[in-house]
Amino acid sequence: MNDPEALLHYLDVLLKESNFTKAARELYISQPYLTQLIKRIEKKLGTKIINRDRVPFSLTEAGMIYYKYLENISYNDQQLERDLAPYTEPNKEIIKLGVLESLGSFLLPRLLPSFLQNNPNVEIQLFENSPQKNETNLLNGDIDCYIGQTPETISHDLNYLVKNGEQYYVVIPQNSHYFRSDKFILEADELKT
Known part of the structure; x- marks a missing residue:
């Protein structure tokens, strides 16, 4: 398998479950396939990538390097x-949207379907990370905007919109080509849950 995103997902599930059979079941693949895949990777790398000696499973130091490598490729x-x-x-616009990890499955199904239906030429690429990582990604230009909570520590280089009721924020850096002082990519009324 040469798909870095799939490999990352497989590793995440395997580490979460700490059991090849349970992980394979959750991934809808066979346990022998998952076991052989990990063994092939370890053989190719010449080292173990997963500590299986105790539960929960964890990445070895080499495994952490490999995981970071997969993230970079992805x-x-x-x-x-x-x-x-x-x-x-040429008519498609891609918006890289950072979101707080805990909000991805809760908030986005309420926001994105109508937004994408009204904007068929837009593709959303999601990046689920911690607030600190999303802010760093914003400042580095790796994402275009961020939906999160409690912006007490937001950098002064970023602007944010506070939505009353729920404490979720859309943050777009001023240096982003999506930033407009008079317009938001996701309008405030689209943030209603």
Whole structure:
């Protein structure tokens, strides 16, 4: 398997379950396939990537390096797709949206379907991370905006919109080409839950 995103997902589930059979069941693959996949990776790398000696499973130091490598490949693949989009799909706009990990499954199903239906030329790429990681990604230009909570520590280089009721924020850096002082990509009324 050469799909870094799938490998990351497999590793995440395996670490969460700390059991090959349970992980395979959750991934809808066979346990022998998952076991052989990990063994092939370890053989190719020449070292173990998962500590299986105790529960919960954890990544070895080599496993952490491999995991970070997969994250970098995945990010670079997404960046390449975004950079090529003006040439391959000239009318498509890609918005990289950072979201607080705990909000991804709760909030986005309420927001994105109507937004995407009203904006068929837009593709959303999601990045679920901690507030600190999302803020760093915003400041580095790795994401275009961020939906999160409690912006007490938000950098002064970022603007944010406070939605009353629920404490969720859409944050867009001023240096983003999506930033407009008079307009938000996600309008305030689209943030109703």
